[in-house]
Amino acid sequence: MNKCIYFLLFLIGLTSCNQDISINNTGVMQGVKDNVAWRATDARATVESANTISIEAVTINETLTLNIPLPSRFVSPSNKIDPYDLSKINNGDVTYSFSIDGVTTDYESDLDIDNPGVIAITEYDGQTISGTFRFNLKNTDDSSEEAKIVNFQYGNFYKVPVTP
Template sequence: MKKIFLILFTAVLMTSCEEDIKTNNPSVQGRLENVFWRAIDSKAELFPNGSLVITAKARLQTMTLKVPSKNKGVYVLGQNMNRTASFLFDYEDDTSLFYQTGVTTEDDFQGDGQIEITEYDDVNGTVSGNFRFNAYNVLNNPIGGEILNFNQGVFYKVQVRVVPGD
């Protein structure tokens, strides 16, 4: 009887020791206003002019990172419109908040930060890197309004779709 109980106990113990591994590939995540944020969907698009746009979505929020090239390197934000970070809060009551780095007028630069491409994998069609930015609320106050902070941002093995040219 003891042997049967021991065998049954061992069998139950062994079957309950399964590993439930959750992969985080691809992933876009970071700290939005010092609170952990993770996208539930992400994609990247490579355009014929060479620019790369990474889009990450989480429920009613959309973040977009734009750089002029897929090449490895650090792209400084807030100096022109071909290197931007934006964040959209699209609420269910049809109101929105839109934050962006870039240029509001010819000589007015706003926001700051950087996007770093650490790996562009041509074989698998993925892009990885990190980012951080301070973006201004451009819908309600286009010059010097409320600031949104996103730091410790990482995008990892986001699938890239090559957009065909005309």
């Protein structure tokens, strides 16, 4: 009788175990910002025009936006395109802002910065976009007490959903 009860409890325990899997439909963007791990809570990409895509990542008080040329074709690891060199793209194509106690500080890419950085698209299928990035961004307010340069390195974005 005891064996039957133990066996019955074992079967109940086995059948009550389940795995709750939820689908996360948001992209991931992360990297190292000023030598500290940084990760966005949400990332989205929007086709702005026939030749521009905007990838935006947000946290509670930060926004990082990459405005880059829209790939002219689908991209895969075996079908690569050249990285976008920020020293050859217009100022302000990458922006970062954060707010603390109601004060917002804005940074943007600037051609006058040493080693402005690069953005590389590793995958693009029209539905999602993935890639890597590293760059330095300049504080847009010369009178600000915040750091004059913010540095992102080892950055990547993965399967960020693209909205036409």
